[in-house]
Amino acid sequence: MSLNSKNLIQILHAEWIGSKADVLIDNISIDSRSLQNGANTLFFALSGVNNDAHLYILDLIEKGVQNFVVRHVPEDCAGKANFLVVNDTVTALQQFAGYYRNLFHFPIIGLTGSNGKTIVKEWLNFLLSPDYNIIRSPKSYNSQVGVPLSVVAINEKHNLGIFEAGISTVDEMTKLENMIKPNIGVLTNIGSAHDEGFLNLVQKIDEKLLLFKESEVIIYQKNEVVDSCLSQFSAEYMVNSRVLFSWSFTDKKATVFILKKENKSESTVIQYQYKGEKFDLEIPFLDSASVENSITCLLVLLYLKYDSATIQGRMQLLYPVEMRLAVKNGVHNCSVIDDSYSSDFQSLKIALDFLESQKKNSKKTVILSDILQSGFSNEELYTKVAHLIAANKVSRIIGIGETISSFKEKFSNITTFQNTADFITHFESLAFANETILIKGARAFQFEEIVALLEEKTHETILEINLDSISHNLNFFKSKLGQKIKIMVMVKAFGYGNGGLEIAKLLEHHKVDYLGVAFADEGISLKNGGIKLPIMVLNPESTSFPSIIQYHLEPEIYSIKGLNSFLKIAQEKKLKEYPIHIKLDTGMHRLGFEENNLDELVATLKGNTTVRIQSILSHMATSDEAKHYDFANSQIQLFEKLSSKLMNELNVKPIRHILNTSGISNFPDAQYDMVRLGIGLYGVSNDAAEQKYLENVGTLKSVISQVRSIPAGDSVGYGRRFMAQKITKIATIPIGYADGISRLWGNEVGYVMIKNQKAPIVGSICMDMLMVNVTEIDCKEGDAVIIFGENPTVIEIAKALKTIPYEILTSISQRVKRVFFR
Known part of the structure; x- marks a missing residue:
């Protein structure tokens, strides 16, 4: 697309600050890290509670980007590029997408709902692609930022669009409607997702229907609540000859009535009635959600006047949609x-x-x-x-x-x-x-x-790590920080059992300030993996100091003996101002300099140019327990006293930090210069109210190896600790205590999830296997098993075993394959 400054000023209601009037734009970007940014990129500097892209504009200019939409021109960037100054860059991005959408006049299918949007979108793309050149939302790009990025990908050769719109509260859909402007509206399943953003179900449906203000047809599953909302909606937003194209299992007044549904071994056969005729359709799924999503696709095909033979031929080829990388x-x-x-x-x-x-x-x-x-x-x-x-x-x-x-x-x-x-x-x-x-x-x-x-090739037990959830949790805690507060993220203990290097890569992508590890070998592994972020080693042994220096790691120093050992090696290597971190003991009594050590510490460091105090830190013992908040505050006060003394006597201004995950939430006035985020990144909080805002990161999965039935009186496992009281169906799962599952979780204390049902663990957990009671569950060999994740959670398991979630997470053996996805 070729635009001039006058066009952009008018489209975005912007002030132009720049010299080049005509600009060639072929890429819209909001990600400063993307290698696709270049001279023909129009970069929208989005800013929010967690991040501000204005901070990266100078870097982008140095990489060749010349055109920016900003809220203000950074001082160090004036005169170096073209700037469009607006009140809000997200709004400007949406205005640009709305303008761009209006340049095209082919049909657009707009999808919204609680569940099934992405699946229906992908299936419609598959079903309609033989006849259309389709532009569709990539992945699940359905948000206030995702929709405009989807829309600006349209080009002149497309003749059908399929875009999804996702909202979480009121006053959001109108903005999405202005960018999508669908001719054909599709309302998928309305469920409980994002219920917290609405007063009730009616308000949620009313907001979603706003996507269809100018649609010629609305396709939906007929029920009383939706019909009532549609009646009011149609009265308010009248469109000539708008069609309500509905389907139902129970209401014969629906446009398409499902007469019957029968399950075969690997598929579902439905008979539907449309315009007085009956048709059979085989759908290659058994689960109800997939069947409903398939019927939604059926209605789109019927509305577009596809014949029954074509519908059957294409729909029997539908496939499960993988929605993640x-x-x-x-x-x-x-x-x-x-x-x-x-x-x-x-x-x-x-x-x-x-x-x-x-x-x-x-x-x-x-x-x-x-x-x-x-x-x-x-x-x-x-x-x-x-x-x-x-x-x-x-x-x-x-x-x-x-x-x-x-x-x-x-x-x-x-x-x-x-x-x-x-x-x-x-x-x-x-x-x-x-x-x-x-x-x-x-x-x-x-x-x-x-x-x-x-x-x-590994065994069938895997730990799935949701990288999007890690990003969400990081942003949640960043939103609690002051504007200039740095953040160190702990990736010790193999990323709390989740995988250190992969998570470190993501954190580096998010431009956190520091990574923290326990021992030098963890930091060396990250550096060998290509991590460039500074890495602090919290528990360095003196024997590891040469390696720490070799790999440019930064040691925590917590004793005079350790300091002298490091200084000796640093002097031998003729180092200058090597960064070290001074640990103070303010009451944890684990590691650190106490008040009576400070004079000797000052005397040792004064005038020393071999090392530089990069930070002063301490660790809180009770930041998560309200009954000990007085003690926690006394630690903060002592840290202020001791760190101030060090800074004054050594005439230094290092980074100071004392807060861990719980401290970030409970002691916001003690953020100092940096905080250390640990277990919270991985979706675990000690505060039940805060927990609901965090997303589960790790899901431990396996499969059923074998299913057998045993008679009353037979036992299961070592020691015969489970005795069947009746005919009992037992499933064996290939995971055991060598994989990190505590034996205390066995003997009907714990359970796994199979087909969304609880299967109690029976008998003792073995080294490589455990057995569960599946008498009431219709399951077979090869079916998926959830060991922990959304249910049961690691918090629930830890509570039952009288331990902490950290132990559950870090116990998972490295022989369990980690799979990372977005």
């Missing part, structure tokens, strides 16, 4: 990013940003299929893809498909194959090792076979 351990020290179910230009841009944020190895490889539905000619598309790959500094690209193979001359360092089978034949010769591999392919290419080849 997963990071998996690969063969030969590779890591694998699995995005093997879709291939379009917009989602490629997102996946490449994710590749950069999660790369474990400096070598980056992309395995890419032909790209479908770009809206560009092939010549233009693969030119853009080649530039995108080059901007993201991808080491090698492997193209699979006839089209990408025919444009291979546009890429450097590319190997191409005509199809997936051809790639698999040559797999060994490609010598994958020590690289981060993004696997990005259209579903037709069956790239899941490539994932299977590259994925490290």
Whole structure:
């Protein structure tokens, strides 16, 4: 898109500060970390309670970005770029998207609801793609920021749009409607998601219906509450000949009435009545949510006048939708990013940003299929893809498909194959090792076979780590901090059992200020993994000081003996102002200098130029217990006294920090210069009121290995600690105390979840297995099992075992494979 300053000023209601009147824009960005930012980027500097992109504008200018939408021009940036100054940059982004949307006049399907939006969107894309060139929301880009980023990806070759809109409270949907302006409205399942943002169900439905103010049709599942809301909505927002196109299992007045539903072994057969005729339709799912989402898709096809044969032929090919990017351990020290179910230009841009944020190895490889539905000619598309790959500094690209193979001359360092089978034949010769591999392919290419080849083979128990939840929890605690307060995040103990390097990569992407580890080897592992952030070692042993210096780690110093040991090595290596962190003991009585040590500490450090006090810290013993708040305040007061003495006598102004996770919430006046976030990042709080704002990070999963029935009187497990009182169905799960499951959780104290039902653990937990009672659960071998996550939570398990969540998390063995996803 080519825009001039006058256009932009009018569109955004902005003040122009700059010199270049005509600007060529081909990329809209809000992420300062993206390698796709360049001279033709229009960067919107969003700011909120957690972050302010204005802080990164100078860095972006140095990288070549010249056009910015800002609330103010940073002092050090004046005269160095073009600036559009607005009152609110989020509003400006939405105004730009609204303007851009109005340049196109093809049909738009708009989806909203509590559940099923993304799945219905992906299925409609699959069902309609043979007949349309579709632009759709990438992933779940349905928010106040996600929607405009989706809309500005439209181009002249598209002739159908499918966008989803998600809201969490009132007064949000009107902004999304102004950008999407759907002709066809689809209301998916209304459930309990985001209930806290609305007074009641009616208010929530009323707000969601605002997406359809100008729609010619609204497709929905008929029920009394929605019908009542629609009646009032239609009276308020009249559109000539608007159609209410409904379906129902029970109400014969619906446009499409479902006469019957029957389950087969792997599918569901429904009979539906439409315009007086009856039709059979086989849906390749058994669960009720998928069946309902399929029926929603059916109504869209019927409204678009597809015949029953075409509907049946396409819908029987529907597939489970994977809505996340997963990071998996690969063969030969590779890591694998699995995005093997879709291939379009917009989602490629997102996946490449994710590749950069999660790369474990400096070598980056992309395995890419032909790209479908770009809206560009092939010549233009693969030119853009080649530039995108080059901007993201991808080491090698492997193209699979006839089209990408025919444009291979546009890429450097590319190997191409005509199809997936051809790639698999040559797999060994490609010598994958020590690289981060993004696997990005259209579903037709069956790239899941490539994932299977590259994925490290381990047993079927995995710990899933939700990186989006980590980002959410980090932002939650950042929102509690003063504007200039730094944040150190603890990634010790293998990231509290969740995986240190992968989480450190994400935290570096979020530009936290420090990482904290317990021992030098943890910090060395992170540095070897490419982490550039400063890393503080909290419990360094004197024998590790040479390694700490070699890897540029920063030691906590807590005793005169330790200080002298470090100074001796630092002097031998002729170091100057090496950063160290002074630990004060204010009442924890674990590690640290006490008040009576301070004079000797001052005498040792005064005039010493070998080291520099980077920070002074202490640790609170009772920040989470209200009954001990007096003691906690006494620690803070003592820290103020002792740290001030050090600063005055040594004439230094280091970073000061004393607050841990609970302290951040309970002692906001003691934030000093930095806080240390630990267990809260991983979704655990000691405050029940605060816990509801945090998201679960880790879900420990396994599968059923075997199911058997035993008669009354038979026993299960070592020691015969469970005796069946009646015929009992027992399932064996391949996880045990060697994987970190406490034996105290056995013998019907604990449970696992199978098919959303509790299965009590019976008998003693074994080293590698545990057994559960599934008499009342319809399950089979291979079915999924949740050990902990949303239910049971690690908090619940810890309470039952009279311990703390830290112990549950950090006990999970490293032999359990970690899978990271967004």
